[in-house]
Amino acid sequence: AQTVTQSQPEMSVQEAETVTLSCTYDTSESDYYLFWYKQPPSRQMILVIRQEAYKQQNATENRFSVNFQKAAKSFSLKISDSQLGDAAMYFCAYSRLGNTGTASKLTFGTGTRLQVTL
């Protein structure tokens, strides 16, 4: 079974600084997807960024980027120029490639609560 581990329950960053959230996972699959989801306080969970395992290039979305190390099974999220609106719970998630007729289930980590200070 796949597992996702986030070893940092809480992190703090000053506004405009950079922070990195860690995630490791375990799988025997060679093709899969990895995701970072953001859950702001009292708001809906949204996708921040995704990475396809077959792509060596790290995904980037504006101020968000990942460091994907397939051999080490590591998938960290870097937030640059942190803003107050980045304060949220961040979840790392894994999905194997789905088969026709079945859903791609997500396996989530336990989350990292990010605090952004002035």
Place this chain on the structure above:
Amino acid sequence: DVKVTQSSRYLVKRTGEKVFLECVQDMDHENMFWYRQDPGLGLRLIYFSYDVKMKEKGDIPEGYSVSREKKERFSLILESASTNQTSMYLCASSTPPEGGFNEQFFGPGTRLTVL
């Protein structure tokens, strides 16, 4: 924009009551999911459905059942609520994986308290 709605943001029930949590999505998605979210445990999959009237157990199905009579609606049922089912319940939907990736879209969550 995809919209996933859940019938209640907050719900308080008594032990032994039958509880229905409703989820509706408006994007004609094939797949729908029910998770529960607990501090320190992340999100855990209860049940999911990849088609109308089709359902599969997730990682923690005990004490729950689901119903999907229409494509847009996925209901989670607690047959006899217990205090250990006090939690945040999240519904999600997604398109089927054609070529692999399918993003899940989440509802706002229902915070259920069982007294």
